[in-house]
Amino acid sequence: MTDSPNSVRVGDKDIPVWYEDQRVEVIDEHLHAAVFKDWADYHDPLIARAHELEEIKWGNSKPDSRTLGGKKVHHLEQWDCPAADLISERAKEFFKRLLNEQTANIDLSWANLYYKWDYAVPHSHRLSVASLVYFLDVGDPDPDDELAGRLSFADPRMKICCSDEQGYVTTRPYIGPENGKMLIWPSAFVHFVTPYTGDRPRITLAWNISRYKGELLPDDKPMVNVASTPTSRA
Numbered sequence: 459m460t461d462s463p464n465s466v467r468v469g470d471k472d473i474p475v476w477y478e479d480q481r482v483e484v485i486d487e488h489l490h491a492a493v494f495k496d497w498a499d500y501h502d503p504l505i506a507r508a509h510e511l512e513e514i515k516w517g518n519s520k521p522d523s524r525t526l527g528g529k530k531v532h533h534l535e536q537w538d539c540p541a542a543d544l545i546s547e548r549a550k551e552f553f554k555r556l557l558n559e560q561t562a563n564i565d566l567s568w569a570n571l572y573y574k575w576d577y578a579v580p581h582s583h584r585l586s587v588a589s590l591v592y593f594l595d596v597g598d599p600d601p602d603d604e605l606a607g608r609l610s611f612a613d614p615r616m617k618i619c620c621s622d623e624q625g626y627v628t629t630r631p632y633i634g635p636e637n638g639k640m641l642i643w644p645s646a647f648v649h650f651v652t653p654y655t656g657d658r659p660r661i662t663l664a665w666n667i668s669r670y671k672g673e674l675l676p677d678d679k680p681m682v683n684v685a686s687t688p689t690s691r692a
């Protein structure tokens with residue numbers, strides 16, 4: 459979309475969608491991360507709105523299975539929440555900068571509210587080019603298992619998963635939890651979340667984004683040409 463705002467007003471602050479000195483970490487050719495250091499300026503109203511909508515949608519009910527990645531609250535663009543608008547604009551901007559594209563179309567967006575023992579089985583997302591996840595509240599750490607509640611990847615197309623031999627998934631990049639961190643990767647790539655053991659809800663936001671509605675990524679085309687990425691490397 460070419461009508462993206464440069465900033466979004468949250469409370470009494472105009473918050474830039476993207477800082478020109480925003481760093482982007484290259485975790486893998488197909489996995490990039492950005493940490494937005496100003497997250498404290500907009501997380502409180504976003505978390506409050508997520509719980510408000512969670513209550514309306516879910517009440518006392520629960521997901522059918524722990525495997526499904528917690529309670530979902532969809533359509534961030536319909537939350538009537540400036541902080542949700544801001545973070546969705548950041549997701550679209552991340553997509554456009556990494557792919558060197560002028561347009562970004564959100565196929566679907568949602569929040570994941572993980573409660574104790576929730577997890578997500580390995581899966582990928584169809585009908586979009588890139589998937590993004592944002593850490594809104596990393597929840598409680600598990601003193602007995604540092605890999606509890608971690609997002610990770612298991613895909614032979616991702617080099618970081620195949621440290622021993624190309625094509626064999628013998629290693630998994632467990633993403634360090636950090637409030638304000640946003641990740642982007644090709645939607646087709648297999649990812650999962652390990653069981654969460656904390657008491658405070660672990661909350662992430664997610665988007666599936668394409669250049670236009672219903673676009674698919676050809677298997678032989680890398681999502682990102684790192685050499686042409688206009689953002690800095692960590």
Ligand SMILES: [Fe+2]
Pocket residue numbers: 581582583649
């Ligand atoms: Fe997913």
